[in-house]
Amino acid sequence: ITAYTHKDDNNKWLIKKFDSDEDNSVDLVKNGDLIRLEHLQTRRNLHSHKEPAPITKKHYQVTGYGENGLGDANDIWKIEIIDGPDKTHIKTVRTKMRLIHFITGCALHSHSKTLPKWGWEQLEVSCNPYVREKNNLWNIEDHFNEKLPNSSFEVFAPSFLESLRESHAVMVQSNSGLKPKEGEVTSRPWQWPINYR
Template identity: 60%
Template structure:
């Protein structure tokens, strides 16, 4: 009826302020305390369904110190108030830098999967355990890593660890005998491989500590570094093998192995290209499907 009752009465408290302080736009942090229930209006961190326009759920918390119970006024239109320039609220660079990163971190941590959405976990990414559908219409598009590239990168990550340990032992032994190993192309390649391994780890390992929703494509930046590591380590191994052979045989073996690797990679792209450019017809688990031979893992859903 537009009149209301005592349940509509809220007390506005300025956080860190005193009774009688004026409420300032943006600057003042407000706590809305229910007059009868003595609880603070807060957010639960849960997202409402579509009927609630996917906004944050609100509740009343008896704990008046709840950090999610702080509110502020962003805009106030009242003709009798004096006009204030936005420059009065402008923060400095350092304050904006930390605030923007805090907001991004909080926003990322709070992302939750939508209804019916396919998510993944970090352990699934390097082994190419499962892809993700991007289209379920007539032509189905399935985001899946090229298994030759993915599993090849995984193997070379293990090879790098072995090579790094062996090379470290050789260096220690050489220093102990007073004959340090000469620095050359092999050492430069190994150093470059080490940096790409660090890049892969920095782009992959932090996802294990994230509580937010994760998707298959989050591994792609780390994949770039692991692919570079594979290329560098391939050159390192081929150069090492070539050094034990005669010049003519070493050159022939180098180009043959390199050609085999490149042709295998190109053919694997051709083989799995329907996943990227669109599939139609029966699914791969049906006997008359043209994709049946490409479903190498049962977890692949195409």
């Protein structure tokens, strides 16, 4: 399994109950649920086992496994919503979550390490035994289910305070690597909203 920074049909996965292939009813995916993820194009399951990842040897390998959605117990993942109480359901775009491998306890992980030419220089996806790292966080960008009504994307628009917080976080991150020249006037993040300097 690899990752890359643009959207296409290879990014689509079918979320299934861990113990059933039936999709007759609509169930919201909740914190603590056990699921299987089937890649829509290849019909293989997201799978991990205790083999070292190709680049990050301290992590476990993540692969596509099985045929037509059939696999084994290494295809089971647990949903862990960040700062969410038990049985909170996932919300598109807004929910940050971890996918914890049920058998090994590692977390699905991706970072900026690229694979060699055999991996088309895409980003490595691995299963990280250090569960609390920030690159173990995921969200769901799109959700399609013919049994549910369509909703407007406007509901995901950030509030003024969320936009202000995000813009300041981006400024802090981008400015943290800059060093002032001798005699140059600088400002601190708390001074930006009030235009102090």
